[in-house]
Amino acid sequence: MVIRTRRSVLQTALGTLGLIGASQIGPVARAALPSGALESEVLGRLAGKQPLLKRSFRPPNYESPVAYLNDAITPNDRFFVRWHLANIPVIDATSWRLSVGGDSAAHAYELTLAQLQHEFEPVEMVALCQCAGNRRGLSDPHVPGVQWGNGAMGNARWKGARLKDLLVRAGVAKETVEVAFNGADGPLLDGTPDFVKSIPAWKALDDNTLVAYEMNGEPLPHWNGFPARIIVPGWTATYWMKQVVSIRALPQPLSGFWMNTAYRIPKGKFPVVDRFVSQESETSTPITEILVNSLITNLEEGQRFRAGTQLVVKGLAWDGGAGLRHVEVSIDAGRTWQSAELGEDHGRFSTRAWQFAFVPHARGRMTVAARATNSQGTTQTEQLIVNPAGYHNNVIQPINVEIT
Amino acid sequence: MPLKEAPDAALVVSKCSICHSVDYIQMNAPFLQPAGWEAEVRKMVKVMGAPLDEAEFARVVDYLTHQYGSDQH
Numbered sequence: 210m211v212i213r214t215r216r217s218v219l220q221t222a223l224g225t226l227g228l229i230g231a232s233q234i235g236p237v238a239r240a241a242l243p244s245g246a247l248e249s250e251v252l253g254r255l256a257g258k259q260p261l262l263k264r265s266f267r268p269p270n271y272e273s274p275v276a277y278l279n280d281a282i283t284p285n286d287r288f289f290v291r292w293h294l295a296n297i298p299v300i301d302a303t304s305w306r307l308s309v310g311g312d313s314a315a316h317a318y319e320l321t322l323a324q325l326q327h328e329f330e331p332v333e334m335v336a337l338c339q340c341a342g343n344r345r346g347l348s349d350p351h352v353p354g355v356q357w358g359n360g361a362m363g364n365a366r367w368k369g370a371r372l373k374d375l376l377v378r379a380g381v382a383k384e385t386v387e388v389a390f391n392g393a394d395g396p397l398l399d400g401t402p403d404f405v406k407s408i409p410a411w412k413a414l415d416d417n418t419l420v421a422y423e424m425n426g427e428p429l430p431h432w433n434g435f436p437a438r439i440i441v442p443g444w445t446a447t448y449w450m451k452q453v454v455s456i457r458a459l460p461q462p463l464s465g466f467w468m469n470t471a472y473r474i475p476k477g478k479f480p481v482v483d484r485f486v487s488q489e490s491e492t493s494t495p496i497t498e499i500l501v502n503s504l505i506t507n508l509e510e511g512q513r514f515r516a517g518t519q520l521v522v523k524g525l526a527w528d529g530g531a532g533l534r535h536v537e538v539s540i541d542a543g544r545t546w547q548s549a550e551l552g553e554d555h556g557r558f559s560t561r562a563w564q565f566a567f568v569p570h571a572r573g574r575m576t577v578a579a580r581a582t583n584s585q586g587t588t589q590t591e592q593l594i595v596n597p598a599g600y601h602n603n604v605i606q607p608i609n610v611e612i613t
Numbered sequence: 614m615p616l617k618e619a620p621d622a623a624l625v626v627s628k629c630s631i632c633h634s635v636d637y638i639q640m641n642a643p644f645l646q647p648a649g650w651e652a653e654v655r656k657m658v659k660v661m662g663a664p665l666d667e668a669e670f671a672r673v674v675d676y677l678t679h680q681y682g683s684d685q686h
Contacts, residue, residue, distance in 0.1 A: 245642030245681065249614055266634040295632060351644040353653055355637075397632050400662020466660055 240349035240593075246356035257430050259286045264355050268292035269432065272360035278525060279506040281555060281562040282335070283363035285425050290432040291340050291361060291446070293404045293467075296395045300452055302428075302436050307420070311389070311457030315380030322436050326422055329370035334417065334442060335555035337364045337527050341445035341472055341496050345599035352599040359504055359606075364525075364560040367440045369421030372456070373414045381458045386487050388413035389457045390439050390450035406472075407463035408441060408448050409485050417442045417530075417558065420453065442558035443498045443530030444483070445600075447472045462487040471598075472496050478594050479601050480587045483529070498529030502589060502603040503536055503563075503581040513611045519568050522549075525560040526581035532557040534582045538565040542576035542607060543591075549579070569612045578607045614639060621676040628665055628673065629657075642681035650677040 241247070246264070253263035253271060261271035269290050277287040302322050310317025320328070339362040346356035355361075376388065389407040396403060412418060419440040422429065429435040434451025441448045462468070473493040474481075483497040503526040514520050526536045537546035552562030569575060582588040589603045616622045616635050629635055645653070651674045657663040658670060665673060 243640065243642060243644055246640035249636045249639040263636075264640060265636050268633065346640075351641075353641050353645060353649065356640040396661075398662045398664075401632065402660065470660070 240347045242346040242356055242358055243351050246346050255290060255432055257286060258288075258290070258432065261287075261290065262358070262360060264357065268295040268297065270355050272357055273363060275359050275504065275506055278360065278362070278504060279523060281364060281525065281552060281560055282425065283365060285365070285427060285430050285433070288338075288363040288365065288424075288430070288433055289340070289361050291355075292394060292451075294394050294396045294401065296397050298393050298452070299431060300393060300435055305393075305436050305454070307437065307454060307456065309375050309379045309456045311379075311385075311459050313382040313385040313458035313460045314376070315382070317379060320375075322422065325370055325420065325437060329374045331368055332371055332416075332419055333366060333368045334419065334440070335364065335366045335559035336417075336440055336442040337362060337499065337558060337560050338440075338446045338449055339499050339527075341447045341600050342598065344602035344604075347602055347604070348595070348599040349593060350595075352597060354598060362560075364527075364555075365424045366426065366555075367419060367421040368423035368426075369419040369437070369440060371416060372418045372420055372439065373416060375420060375456060376413065376458060379458065382460070384460055385410040385413075385458045386461055387459045387463055389455075389459055389463045390448075390453055391455040391457075392434070392438075392450050393452040393454045402466040404467055405463065405465060406448050406450060406467055407459065407488075408444070409487060410458070412441065412444070412483075413458075420456075445472075445496050445499055447496065468495065472600075473598070474600055475596055478596065481529075482531070482585070496600055499527065500589075500601050500603040501528035501531075501533075501581050501583040501587050502526070503579040505577065505579050505606065505608055508577060508608045508610055510608055511611065513613050514569060516569055516572050516612050519566055522565045522567075522577060522579070524549075524563055524579050526551075526563055526579070527560040528581065528583040528587070530557050531587075532584040533561055534584050534586070536561075536563045536579060536581045539578045539580070540567065540569070540575055543578055543605070546580060572612050574609055575612050576607045576609050578605050580605050617680040619676055619680055621672045622680075624669060625673055625676050628663060628669065632661065632663070638677065638681055643684045645677075645681070646683050647674070647678045650674055650682060653677075 252260040264270040271290040307320045343361035387407040439450040485495045505524040507523040536549040549563040549565040
C-alpha cells in the first residue's frame with residue numbers, strides 16, 4: 210500500500226530532534242497526497258493486472274502500490290498504467306503496421322510485427338520506465354494533474370529493435386532535427402490534440418533507444434503498449450510511446466500542445482545534463498533524463514519493530530543512466546548516513562535493489578530515510594524544487610517507525 | 614464515487630465526462646484557488662476542445678471552486 214506520512218506527526222518527530230529548519234542534513238518533512246486523491250483512491254483491477262491504485266478510471270491511470278516495487282524487476286501484471294487519452298484501441302497483432310518515414314527520411318516503409326521482430330537485430334535491456342509526474346501528488350504546495358504517489362514507475366527487461374536501425378533503413382538524413390512518435394490511441398473529441406511526442410535526433414540514434422516488442426520475456430501487456438512501444442532509457446516515460454504506429458524523422462522541431470506546453474520544466478532549476486535544444490525556450494525546456502532517486506519499499510509509516518531484533522530496510526535506487534555511486538540510509542532523521550548494500554547490477558538504466566540491516570536498540574520513534582548518489586556526484590534534494598507541473602520530485606523521504 | 618451534489622453537478626458530469634472520468638476532479642482537491650480551477654477549465658476548453666459556451670464555463674468554474682476548491686481561502 211502507499212505509505213502515508215502524516216505531516217504533523219513527522220514534524221513533531223523532526224522538531225523533537227531539532228532538525229526542522231536548523232540542519233542542512235535533515236530530510237524535509239514528506240508531504241502526503243491531497244485528501245481528495247486519497248478519498249478517490251481505490252485498488253482497481255484492469256484486465257491482466259493485479260490490483261493497482263486507481264488514480265483515474267478513464268483514461269486509465271493506475272499506479273503500483275509501493276510493496277509491488279520491492280524487487281528490482283517489476284512483473285508485468287504489477288506494472289503501472291498511464292494514458293492521456295481515452296480512445297485506446299485493442300490492437301490486433303496481425304493487422305498492426307508501423308510506418309517509418311517523415312520529411313527527413315529518403316524512403317518511407319511499413320513493418321509488420323513479424324518484420325520488426327525478425328528483420329532487425331534484437332537487443333535486450335533492463336530499464337526504468339518512470340512517469341515524469343511520478344510523486345506529483347506529494348508536491349507541497351499541491352499542483353494540478355494526476356496525483357501520483359510513488360508508484361508511477363516500473364523496471365522491466367525490454368527486448369526490441371534499435372530505433373537507429375529502423376531509421377537507417379529509411380535513409381534518414383544527417384540534417385534530421387527530431388524523431389516523432391505517434392501511438393494508435395487517440396482523443397474522443399476532434400478538438401483534442403493527439404498525443405504525439407518527439408526526441409532529439411541524437412537520442413533517437415543512440416544505440417540504447419529501442420522499439421520494444423517484449424517486456425520481461427512476454428509480449429507487452431495491452432495496458433503497457435502492445436504490440437510495441439518506444440524505450441528511451443534514462444529519460445522519463447513521456448517519450449516512451451505506447452502502441453506506436455508511426456515514427457517520423459523531422460527536419461524541424463515538432464510543435465503542438467504535448468511538446469510546447471506539456472512536459473516542460475523551468476530552465477536551470479534541476480541538476481539535469483541532457484538537453485533538448487531544439488525545443489528549448491527562453492525560460493523552459495522539455496523534461497529529459499530521470500533524476501537520481503531512491504525509494505524505501507518495505508516499511509510503512511508507523512510500523513512497529515522489536516528492539517534487539519534485526520531490521521532489514523529494503524528499497525530501490527536509480528538515476529538517468531549515469532550510474533549509481535552509492536545508496537545511504539539514515540536511521541536518525543538524517544543526522545548520520547551509512548552505506549547500504551547494493552543488489553544485482555542490471556545495467557545503468559535499471560533500478561537497483563539495496564538493503565540495510567541493523568539491530569535497533571533504543572525504544573521509541575525512529576525516522577528512517579534513504580539517499581542515492583550517482584556517478585556524477587549528484588544526490589537527492591532535501592527541499593522540493595517547486596515547478597508548475599510537479600515533475601522531478603526526488604526529495605529524500607523520511608519514514609517513521611516505532612521500536613518497541 | 615459521485616460528485617458532490619449541487620445544482621450544476623449534472624452539467625459538470627455531462628461536459629467533463631465526455632473525455633474523462635470525474636475522479637480527475639476529486640483527486641485534484643481541495644487545493645486549487647478559484648484562479649486555479651478557472652485555468653484548468655480554460656485549458657480544457659481552449660486546448661482540449663471541451664464544448665462549453667461562456668455561461669456554461671462560468672457555471673462549471675463556480676461549481677468546482679465551491680465544491681472542490683481550496684479550503685484555505
